[in-house]
Each structure stands twice: as C-alpha cells, then as structure tokens.
Amino acid sequence: MHSHLDAAVLTGHPVVWLFAGAIVFVSAYVRATIGFGSGLIMVGLLTFLFPIKLVVPVVLLLDILGSVLLSGYDFKQVRWRELSWLFPGSVLGLTIGAWVLRSTPAQHLTLFLGVFLLAYVLYAVWVKPERLPRVGRGWGLPLGTFGGVIGSLYGGGGPPLVAYFQMRKLDKRAFRASFQAIALFDNAVRMGLYIYLGLLTLQLGAAFALLAPAMALGLWFGNRLHLRISEQAFLRGTLILLAVISAKYLLSAAV
Known part of the structure; x- marks a missing residue:
C-alpha cells in the first residue's frame, strides 16, 4: 500500500495508475447502470492501494463528476418532492460522519454497515423487490441521516437512499435521476466539510484529475446499458450490488 495518493505516485507507478483507473471505470459503469454504488465500490477497492483517509476525498471528487454528468442527462426525471426530508437528514449525517472520519478509524463501523445492508437485502428478497411496502416521505429524514454518515465515512451513502427510493416506488429513470440530485447535494456539503x-x-x-477520464468513460458505457435493461432487472441488480457491498464490509470487519 502506498502512503500517498497524488499525481507523482500515479505517474511514477503506471501499473498502480492502471489498476486505480480500472477500479474507477468499473465503479462508474455500475453507477450509470444501476444508479448508485460507485463510491462504496471505489473506496472498498482503492483502499487496497492507498489509505482510506486519502481515498475517500478523491472518491468524493470523482462522485461529484459522476453526479454532474448523470444529473445533466436525467434532470427532467428528478422527483423533487421525494427529496424534501432527505436534504436535512443528509446535512446532519454528513456533519457527523466527517467528524468521525477525522477523529476515529472509520473501519470500526464496517460491521454495523454490513449487517444493515444484509438485513435489508434479505428482507427485500423475501418480499420481492417489486412488492416492498410503500413508506411515507418522512422516512427520508432517518434514512438520509444514515446515508450522510455512511457517505462521509465510506465515500457513498447509497444503500439507505436506495432503500428509501425503492420503497417510494420510483421507476428506474426517476430512481437514478433523484439519486443523482441528492448525491450532488451531499457531495457539495461533504466537499465543504x-x-x-x-x-x-x-x-x-x-x-x-488523472482518474477523471476513467470515470467519464465508465459512465458513458454504463448509461447505454441502463437504457436497455428492464425494471425487474434493474431492481434485482440493485439488490445484488447491495449484497456484494454487504459481504465486503462484513469480511472487512471480521479481518
């Protein structure tokens, strides 16, 4: 593991730059296809190369780029009323998470995150994604707070937001567009913090700057697939990705 993450390290070690770029490309491809997940995937894999406190801020900038590009494409599909309680919850959670990231080892919380994700995936599989109960907008406050904490600590607060949007019954385009809107807001707050x-x-x-082209290229290819998949495949894809992320964090906590 390299102790620094900067342009000199990447250009001085082309193989490391190639691996990091491949991770960013795949993460962006998933983000454009399913609507979320790039931050958690990038942080989870890039931390094999660099310390987490260096990875998370770089992933933040990459996620901002992704949110801007996808938001511009999907802007008319955003369901702004669905975000009314997510915004204040996110600000609270992001503030808490940034303070924790600065003062404590973020890895100590991976077990809790993994258990939460696994429980949600098992529940959603049991009732089937398309039959998840519809919840009120007020659930955006606690889930937005939880998402904000995870976002600050691990580079992406997607899972709680995915749970909220799935149980608000958004179709795949509205899901992805609304997720990008709250993600862009979250990322702007995180950058300031x-x-x-x-x-x-x-x-x-x-x-x-050196990894941004891989992000843009992955988003372009992923968007092409997003427009072709069915609603059912989209729902199942989100659950599969959540299960993979859950397994990653549970294994990390066990090591």
Whole structure:
C-alpha cells in the first residue's frame, strides 16, 4: 500500500495508475447502470492501494463528476418532492460522519454497515423487490441521516437512499435521476466539510484529475446499458450490488 495518493505516485507507478483507473471505470459503469454504488465500490477497492483517509476525498471528487454528468442527462426525471426530508437528514449525517472520519478509524463501523445492508437485502428478497411496502416521505429524514454518515465515512451513502427510493416506488429513470440530485447535494456539503477539516488537499485534487477520464468513460458505457435493461432487472441488480457491498464490509470487519 502506498502512503500517498497524488499525481507523482500515479505517474511514477503506471501499473498502480492502471489498476486505480480500472477500479474507477468499473465503479462508474455500475453507477450509470444501476444508479448508485460507485463510491462504496471505489473506496472498498482503492483502499487496497492507498489509505482510506486519502481515498475517500478523491472518491468524493470523482462522485461529484459522476453526479454532474448523470444529473445533466436525467434532470427532467428528478422527483423533487421525494427529496424534501432527505436534504436535512443528509446535512446532519454528513456533519457527523466527517467528524468521525477525522477523529476515529472509520473501519470500526464496517460491521454495523454490513449487517444493515444484509438485513435489508434479505428482507427485500423475501418480499420481492417489486412488492416492498410503500413508506411515507418522512422516512427520508432517518434514512438520509444514515446515508450522510455512511457517505462521509465510506465515500457513498447509497444503500439507505436506495432503500428509501425503492420503497417510494420510483421507476428506474426517476430512481437514478433523484439519486443523482441528492448525491450532488451531499457531495457539495461533504466537499465543504472536507476542505474545512483539512481532509481535501491540492495533491488529492491532482490525483482526481488523472482518474477523471476513467470515470467519464465508465459512465458513458454504463448509461447505454441502463437504457436497455428492464425494471425487474434493474431492481434485482440493485439488490445484488447491495449484497456484494454487504459481504465486503462484513469480511472487512471480521479481518
């Protein structure tokens, strides 16, 4: 594992740059296809190469790029009323998570995250994704807070937001568009917090610039697949991705 993540390390180690770029490309492909997951996947894999406190800010910048590009494509599909309680919950959760990231080892919380994701996936499989109960918008406050905490700690607060949007019965285009809108808001808040806390530096910004083309390319290919898959395949794909992420965090906590 390299102790630094900057342009000098990436350009000085082409193989490391290639592996990091491949991780970013695959993560972006999944993000465009399913609507979420790039942050958690990138953090989960890039931490094999670099320390988590360096990876998370770079992933934040990559996620902002992804949210901007996808939001521009899907802007008319955003369901703004669905976001009314998610916004305040996210601000609260992001603030808590940024403070925890600065002061404690984030890995200590991976067990809780893995158990939550696994429980949701098992529940959704048991009742079938298309038969999940419809919940009120007020659920956006606790799930948005939880998503904000996860976003600050692990680079993506997608799973609680996915649970909310699935149980609000959004179709795949509205799901992806609304997710990008709240993700862009979350990322803007996180960027301000990270700069204030000294977690985001110019060196990490340079590393982002070198990985950004892989992000854009993955989004382009993933968007093509998103437009072709059925609603049922989309729902099942989200659950499969959540199960994979859950397994990753449970294994990380056990090691």
